[in-house]
Amino acid sequence: MKPAPFAYAKPRTLKEAIALLGKHKDNAKLLAGGQSLIATLNMRLSAPTLLIDLNGLKGLDRIARKGAKVEIGALARHVDVERSDVIAQYAPLIARAMPHIGHPAIRNRGTFGGSIAFADPAAELPACLLALDGEIEITGPKGKRTVKAETFFKGLFETAIGPRDVLTAIRVPAAAKDNRYGFSELSRRHGDYAIVGLAASARTTSKGLADVRLAFFGVDATPLRARKAETALTGGTIDDKRLNAAVAALDLDPSDDVQATAAVKKHLAGVLLKRVARQLLETRT
């Protein structure tokens, strides 16, 4: 199908973009990489009267370490995040997730901020931010504010971004020596949205793992932490018995979808938990 008619604006400044949002309210949509938005326009699942193309804004695509954090500009393209030395060194969980996002042609256009703002429940990056205790910078008419990933994802495709806001940056804590990460997903074809996926972070200590954060995706309306399984993996040696206990503690309640039944998803979540827990025990190079 073809999109319904709309007007097109390409503001030069963030201020201009926010003013346009204020003027056109819900009738306007922000266009970043367009890899989800244009598909929904083609399918006429969405019919805005104005597209505000953010690709003319300068300086929103930087990837840099800032003190104890790594900042990723909202317009950084997936391909640039995937190839970034800063990400490889200081945000290895994100580096690990990048090859799973779409296909090369999609990653050449799609943006990091776009994935977070769209908040597809089966997408990799929202779960990575949740696992990393990351934060999202939002710019609105009154200036900037920062929202923790924990409270940013509110429901199905619903986030803390208001109707006059633009997501401008993402920040995650820079990886320290004792941090450990794990990532795995199951999809029908490499690069497709996951049936189930898991992004995880932890700290290794002399007493076993601490600060375990398990963020599942594809199992609920938003990425979801499996807190009971986190507790089950905390402290002590992780052997098969502990892994089975963690799987048994998985408090997920997925629904059937076009890809798999709830029972299959739950089973696969357990498979992923075991794989990712082993990754958390590996020494990071």
Next chain:
Amino acid sequence: MSAHTMDISLTVNGEAVNERVEPRMTLVDFLRENLSLTGSHVGCEHGVCGACTVRVDGVVVRGCLMLAAQCEGAKVETIEGVSDNGEIADLQIAFEQRNALQCGFCTPAMLLTAQELLKAGGVPSRDEIREHISGNYCRCTGYHAIIDAMESVAQARAGGKK
């Protein structure tokens, strides 16, 4: 000019193009309808099949997930361009020799995607090749012949450089 048309200037296969388009027109429709470059195909129109793959500013993109309006000032290359200038002649020959196509619907996009990987240099593993073309559906070949063709061209190009 009404709110729903706009003028764009870009280069397509090295030639300057100035056209009036509706903002809602996707890049692949623009290439096919306005410029009669029908080598780029329209399949699923939501980014899954990859048949619409074209190159914009040197990298492959989905022609159905980019608007013509976004290509102001861009350098667009299609299968017609890279065929005419000989850039992928060796890939085209290998595809033919190894039966890496049957109906041919996916082939222009497959060639452009293949060229992006091979242009990076070296001889990618078969797994890397599979991963790189994972976003391009082929319903005829079962992919093996495509991977054979890509691998042989990568080897030939690497050998030729010695």
